[in-house]
Amino acid sequence: MKKCAIVTGAASGIGRSVAETLARDGVRVVVADRDEEKGLAVAREISGHFVNVDLSKREACHHLVDAAMREFGRIDILVNNAGFQHVSPLEDFPEDKWDQMLSVMLTAPFLLTKYAWPHMKSQGWGRVVNISSIHGKVASPNKIGYTSAKHGLIGLTRAAALEGGAHGITVNALCPAYVRTPLVEGQIADQARAHKIPEDEVVEKILLKSAAIKKIIEPEEIANLVLFLCSDGGASVTGASWTIDCGWTAQ
Numbered sequence: 014m015k016k017c018a019i020v021t022g023a024a025s026g027i028g029r030s031v032a033e034t035l036a037r038d039g040v041r042v043v044v045a046d047r048d049e050e051k052g053l054a055v056a057r058e059i060s061g062h063f064v065n066v067d068l069s070k071r072e073a074c075h076h077l078v079d080a081a082m083r084e085f086g087r088i089d090i091l092v093n094n095a096g097f098q099h100v101s102p103l104e105d106f107p108e109d110k111w112d113q114m115l116s117v118m119l120t121a122p123f124l125l126t127k128y129a130w131p132h133m134k135s136q137g138w139g140r141v142v143n144i145s146s147i148h149g150k151v152a153s154p155n156k157i158g159y160t161s162a163k164h165g166l167i168g169l170t171r172a173a174a175l176e177g178g179a180h181g182i183t184v185n186a187l188c189p190a191y192v193r194t195p196l197v198e199g200q201i202a203d204q205a206r207a208h209k210i211p212e213d214e215v216v217e218k219i220l221l222k223s224a225a226i227k228k229i230i231e232p233e234e235i236a237n238l239v240l241f242l243c244s245d246g247g248a249s250v251t252g253a254s255w256t257i258d259c260g261w262t263a264q
Protein backbone atom coordinates (compact mmCIF):
# COMPACT_ATOMS: atom_id res chain seq x y z
CA MET A 14 0.00 0.00 0.00
CA LYS A 15 1.51 3.37 -1.05
CA LYS A 16 1.83 5.93 1.73
CA CYS A 17 0.15 9.33 1.42
CA ALA A 18 1.49 12.67 2.62
CA ILE A 19 0.23 16.21 3.02
CA VAL A 20 3.02 18.77 2.58
CA THR A 21 2.05 22.38 3.28
CA GLY A 22 3.85 25.23 1.54
CA ALA A 23 4.91 22.68 -1.09
CA ALA A 24 4.85 25.15 -3.99
CA SER A 25 8.28 26.52 -3.14
CA GLY A 26 11.59 26.08 -1.31
CA ILE A 27 11.82 23.46 1.43
CA GLY A 28 8.24 22.21 1.00
CA ARG A 29 8.75 21.69 -2.70
CA SER A 30 11.94 19.71 -2.09
CA VAL A 31 10.19 17.61 0.60
CA ALA A 32 7.29 16.88 -1.78
CA GLU A 33 9.69 15.86 -4.58
CA THR A 34 11.80 13.69 -2.26
CA LEU A 35 8.80 11.88 -0.76
CA ALA A 36 7.32 11.35 -4.25
CA ARG A 37 10.61 9.87 -5.49
CA ASP A 38 10.37 7.44 -2.57
CA GLY A 39 6.94 6.27 -3.77
CA VAL A 40 4.77 8.43 -1.51
CA ARG A 41 1.62 10.01 -3.01
CA VAL A 42 1.73 13.69 -2.09
CA VAL A 43 -0.92 16.34 -1.54
CA VAL A 44 0.75 19.64 -2.46
CA ALA A 45 -0.94 22.27 -0.27
CA ASP A 46 -0.26 25.96 -0.89
CA ARG A 47 -1.95 29.28 -1.50
CA ASP A 48 0.15 29.79 -4.64
CA GLU A 49 -1.97 28.06 -7.25
CA GLU A 50 0.31 28.42 -10.26
CA LYS A 51 3.46 27.10 -8.57
CA GLY A 52 1.55 24.50 -6.52
CA LEU A 53 -0.10 23.05 -9.62
CA ALA A 54 3.27 22.90 -11.38
CA VAL A 55 4.83 20.93 -8.50
CA ALA A 56 1.83 18.59 -8.28
CA ARG A 57 2.02 17.96 -12.02
CA GLU A 58 5.77 17.27 -11.86
CA ILE A 59 5.43 14.67 -9.08
CA SER A 60 2.02 13.26 -10.13
CA GLY A 61 0.59 14.52 -6.86
CA HIS A 62 -2.62 16.35 -6.02
CA PHE A 63 -2.76 20.13 -5.53
CA VAL A 64 -5.05 21.72 -2.94
CA ASN A 65 -5.28 25.51 -2.94
CA VAL A 66 -5.45 26.63 0.71
CA ASP A 67 -4.81 29.74 2.72
CA LEU A 68 -3.68 28.20 6.00
CA SER A 69 -4.30 31.39 7.93
CA LYS A 70 -7.99 30.38 7.73
CA ARG A 71 -9.18 27.69 10.14
CA GLU A 72 -11.69 26.16 7.74
CA ALA A 73 -8.91 25.70 5.16
CA CYS A 74 -7.23 23.16 7.47
CA HIS A 75 -10.40 21.10 7.65
CA HIS A 76 -10.84 21.34 3.91
CA LEU A 77 -7.25 20.20 3.30
CA VAL A 78 -7.53 17.02 5.38
CA ASP A 79 -10.92 16.22 3.82
CA ALA A 80 -9.48 16.76 0.33
CA ALA A 81 -6.53 14.45 1.07
CA MET A 82 -8.86 11.73 2.36
CA ARG A 83 -11.12 12.11 -0.69
CA GLU A 84 -8.17 11.88 -3.08
CA PHE A 85 -6.05 9.15 -1.48
CA GLY A 86 -8.25 7.61 1.24
CA ARG A 87 -5.51 7.80 3.88
CA ILE A 88 -3.00 10.16 5.51
CA ASP A 89 0.28 8.65 6.71
CA ILE A 90 2.55 11.69 6.74
CA LEU A 91 1.91 15.34 7.56
CA VAL A 92 4.66 17.88 6.95
CA ASN A 93 3.75 21.27 8.45
CA ASN A 94 6.06 23.51 6.48
CA ALA A 95 4.18 26.60 5.22
CA GLY A 96 5.53 29.80 6.69
CA PHE A 97 6.81 33.28 6.07
CA GLN A 98 8.99 35.91 7.70
CA HIS A 99 8.25 39.47 8.75
CA VAL A 100 11.02 41.63 10.17
CA SER A 101 10.31 44.74 12.23
CA PRO A 102 10.99 46.08 15.72
CA LEU A 103 8.58 45.01 18.49
CA GLU A 104 7.10 48.49 18.89
CA ASP A 105 6.22 48.70 15.18
CA PHE A 106 5.37 45.04 14.68
CA PRO A 107 1.95 45.03 12.94
CA GLU A 108 -0.64 43.25 15.08
CA ASP A 109 -2.36 41.70 12.07
CA LYS A 110 1.02 40.28 10.98
CA TRP A 111 1.40 38.71 14.44
CA ASP A 112 -2.05 37.08 14.10
CA GLN A 113 -1.24 35.84 10.61
CA MET A 114 2.15 34.39 11.63
CA LEU A 115 0.67 32.55 14.60
CA SER A 116 -2.23 31.27 12.43
CA VAL A 117 -0.07 29.90 9.62
CA MET A 118 2.94 28.65 11.61
CA LEU A 119 1.33 27.44 14.87
CA THR A 120 -2.48 27.16 14.69
CA ALA A 121 -2.54 25.49 11.25
CA PRO A 122 -0.01 22.80 12.32
CA PHE A 123 -2.15 22.18 15.44
CA LEU A 124 -5.41 21.92 13.45
CA LEU A 125 -3.92 19.76 10.68
CA THR A 126 -2.37 17.42 13.25
CA LYS A 127 -5.69 17.26 15.12
CA TYR A 128 -7.67 16.44 11.96
CA ALA A 129 -5.12 13.93 10.56
CA TRP A 130 -4.67 12.25 13.98
CA PRO A 131 -7.73 9.90 13.93
CA HIS A 132 -6.69 8.59 10.49
CA MET A 133 -3.11 7.91 11.63
CA LYS A 134 -4.36 6.40 14.88
CA SER A 135 -6.70 4.00 13.12
CA GLN A 136 -3.76 2.85 10.93
CA GLY A 137 -1.48 2.48 13.98
CA TRP A 138 1.16 4.45 12.03
CA GLY A 139 1.77 8.11 11.38
CA ARG A 140 4.52 10.66 10.94
CA VAL A 141 4.22 14.38 11.66
CA VAL A 142 7.20 16.57 10.82
CA ASN A 143 7.04 20.25 11.77
CA ILE A 144 9.42 22.64 10.06
CA SER A 145 10.36 24.96 12.89
CA SER A 146 13.60 26.93 12.66
CA ILE A 147 16.70 27.76 14.56
CA HIS A 148 14.40 30.57 15.74
CA GLY A 149 12.43 27.85 17.53
CA LYS A 150 15.44 27.58 19.84
CA VAL A 151 17.04 31.02 19.92
CA ALA A 152 15.80 34.53 19.18
CA SER A 153 16.96 37.34 16.92
CA PRO A 154 15.94 40.97 17.25
CA ASN A 155 13.08 42.22 15.05
CA LYS A 156 11.69 38.71 14.53
CA ILE A 157 9.22 38.50 17.41
CA GLY A 158 6.33 36.96 15.45
CA TYR A 159 8.46 34.33 13.73
CA THR A 160 10.44 33.46 16.88
CA SER A 161 7.27 33.11 18.96
CA ALA A 162 5.50 30.90 16.40
CA LYS A 163 8.55 28.68 15.87
CA HIS A 164 9.18 28.27 19.64
CA GLY A 165 5.48 27.35 19.99
CA LEU A 166 5.82 24.75 17.25
CA ILE A 167 8.47 22.93 19.28
CA GLY A 168 6.07 22.82 22.26
CA LEU A 169 3.34 21.45 20.00
CA THR A 170 5.77 18.83 18.70
CA ARG A 171 6.68 17.61 22.18
CA ALA A 172 3.10 17.52 23.49
CA ALA A 173 1.77 15.66 20.43
CA ALA A 174 4.71 13.22 20.52
CA LEU A 175 3.75 12.15 24.03
CA GLU A 176 0.20 11.37 22.91
CA GLY A 177 1.24 9.71 19.64
CA GLY A 178 3.62 7.20 21.20
CA ALA A 179 0.92 4.68 22.06
CA HIS A 180 -0.47 4.78 18.53
CA GLY A 181 2.62 4.42 16.34
CA ILE A 182 2.63 8.13 15.55
CA THR A 183 5.91 10.04 15.78
CA VAL A 184 6.07 13.84 15.88
CA ASN A 185 9.32 15.73 15.33
CA ALA A 186 10.53 19.22 14.51
CA LEU A 187 13.38 20.35 12.27
CA CYS A 188 15.24 23.52 13.15
CA PRO A 189 17.26 24.78 10.20
CA ALA A 190 19.38 27.90 9.94
CA TYR A 191 19.49 29.63 6.54
CA VAL A 192 18.27 27.43 3.68
CA ARG A 193 18.59 28.47 0.02
CA THR A 194 14.94 29.31 -0.79
CA PRO A 195 13.00 32.35 -2.08
CA LEU A 196 12.30 33.29 1.59
CA VAL A 197 16.02 33.67 2.32
CA GLU A 198 16.87 35.15 -1.08
CA GLY A 199 14.38 37.92 -0.24
CA GLN A 200 16.07 38.53 3.12
CA ILE A 201 19.51 38.72 1.48
CA ALA A 202 18.26 41.30 -1.03
CA ASP A 203 16.59 43.35 1.76
CA GLN A 204 19.75 43.37 3.89
CA ALA A 205 21.93 44.31 0.91
CA ARG A 206 19.67 47.31 0.29
CA ALA A 207 19.52 48.25 4.00
CA HIS A 208 23.29 48.04 4.57
CA LYS A 209 24.24 49.22 1.06
CA ILE A 210 26.57 46.24 0.54
CA PRO A 211 26.65 43.49 -2.14
CA GLU A 212 24.57 40.33 -1.56
CA ASP A 213 27.59 38.01 -1.21
CA GLU A 214 28.88 40.27 1.57
CA VAL A 215 25.49 39.97 3.33
CA VAL A 216 25.80 36.17 3.18
CA GLU A 217 29.39 36.14 4.45
CA LYS A 218 29.28 38.92 7.06
CA ILE A 219 25.70 38.76 8.34
CA LEU A 220 23.98 35.44 7.61
CA LEU A 221 26.94 33.15 8.16
CA LYS A 222 28.72 35.24 10.79
CA SER A 223 28.04 32.73 13.59
CA ALA A 224 28.11 29.53 11.54
CA ALA A 225 30.96 27.03 11.92
CA ILE A 226 30.36 25.75 8.38
CA LYS A 227 30.19 28.75 6.08
CA LYS A 228 27.45 27.66 3.74
CA ILE A 229 23.76 28.16 3.06
CA ILE A 230 21.90 24.88 3.57
CA GLU A 231 20.31 23.30 0.47
CA PRO A 232 16.57 22.41 0.64
CA GLU A 233 17.42 18.80 -0.27
CA GLU A 234 19.35 18.45 3.02
CA ILE A 235 16.15 19.23 4.94
CA ALA A 236 14.09 16.96 2.68
CA ASN A 237 16.44 14.02 3.26
CA LEU A 238 16.03 14.36 7.01
CA VAL A 239 12.24 14.46 6.61
CA LEU A 240 12.52 11.27 4.52
CA PHE A 241 14.53 9.56 7.26
CA LEU A 242 12.02 10.56 9.97
CA CYS A 243 9.18 9.20 7.81
CA SER A 244 10.95 5.89 7.23
CA ASP A 245 10.83 2.85 9.53
CA GLY A 246 14.41 3.77 10.46
CA GLY A 247 13.01 6.82 12.25
CA ALA A 248 10.50 4.79 14.30
CA SER A 249 12.17 5.48 17.67
CA VAL A 250 12.65 9.20 17.13
CA THR A 251 9.85 11.31 18.54
CA GLY A 252 9.44 14.61 20.36
CA ALA A 253 12.84 15.66 19.01
CA SER A 254 13.90 19.01 17.57
CA TRP A 255 16.64 18.43 15.04
CA THR A 256 19.04 21.34 14.71
CA ILE A 257 20.51 21.74 11.21
CA ASP A 258 22.37 25.00 11.53
CA CYS A 259 25.98 24.55 10.36
CA GLY A 260 27.00 24.88 14.00
CA TRP A 261 25.43 28.30 14.54
CA THR A 262 24.05 27.49 18.01
CA ALA A 263 26.94 25.24 19.12
CA GLN A 264 28.63 28.14 20.85
Ligand SMILES: NC(=O)c1ccc[n+]([C@@H]2O[C@H](COP(=O)([O-])OP(=O)(O)OC[C@H]3O[C@@H](n4cnc5c(N)ncnc54)[C@H](O)[C@@H]3O)[C@@H](O)[C@H]2O)c1
Nearest residue numbers: 022024025026027047067068069095096146191192194196
Ligand atom coordinates in the same frame (compact mmCIF):
# COMPACT_ATOMS: atom_id res chain seq x y z
N1 LIG B 1 14.64 29.18 4.26
C1 LIG B 1 15.14 29.18 5.47
O1 LIG B 1 16.26 29.60 5.71
C2 LIG B 1 14.36 28.59 6.61
C3 LIG B 1 15.05 28.34 7.81
C4 LIG B 1 14.35 27.80 8.88
C5 LIG B 1 13.00 27.50 8.74
N2 LIG B 1 12.37 27.77 7.58
C6 LIG B 1 10.95 27.45 7.48
O2 LIG B 1 10.73 26.55 6.43
C7 LIG B 1 9.42 26.73 5.92
C8 LIG B 1 9.48 26.89 4.42
O3 LIG B 1 10.21 28.08 4.11
P1 LIG B 1 10.92 28.34 2.71
O4 LIG B 1 12.20 28.97 3.01
O5 LIG B 1 10.87 27.11 1.86
O6 LIG B 1 9.96 29.49 2.15
P2 LIG B 1 9.29 29.74 0.72
O7 LIG B 1 8.82 31.14 0.77
O8 LIG B 1 10.17 29.30 -0.38
O9 LIG B 1 8.02 28.75 0.75
C9 LIG B 1 6.98 28.91 1.66
C10 LIG B 1 5.70 28.41 1.02
O10 LIG B 1 4.64 28.54 2.00
C11 LIG B 1 3.50 29.03 1.34
N3 LIG B 1 2.63 29.74 2.27
C12 LIG B 1 2.92 30.84 3.02
N4 LIG B 1 1.83 31.25 3.68
C13 LIG B 1 0.83 30.39 3.37
C14 LIG B 1 -0.54 30.30 3.72
N5 LIG B 1 -1.14 31.23 4.50
N6 LIG B 1 -1.27 29.28 3.23
C15 LIG B 1 -0.71 28.37 2.39
N7 LIG B 1 0.58 28.42 2.00
C16 LIG B 1 1.34 29.42 2.47
C17 LIG B 1 4.05 29.99 0.28
O11 LIG B 1 3.10 30.23 -0.76
C18 LIG B 1 5.28 29.24 -0.20
O12 LIG B 1 4.99 28.39 -1.29
C19 LIG B 1 8.83 27.94 6.65
O13 LIG B 1 8.00 27.51 7.71
C20 LIG B 1 10.05 28.64 7.19
O14 LIG B 1 9.77 29.37 8.34
C21 LIG B 1 13.01 28.30 6.50
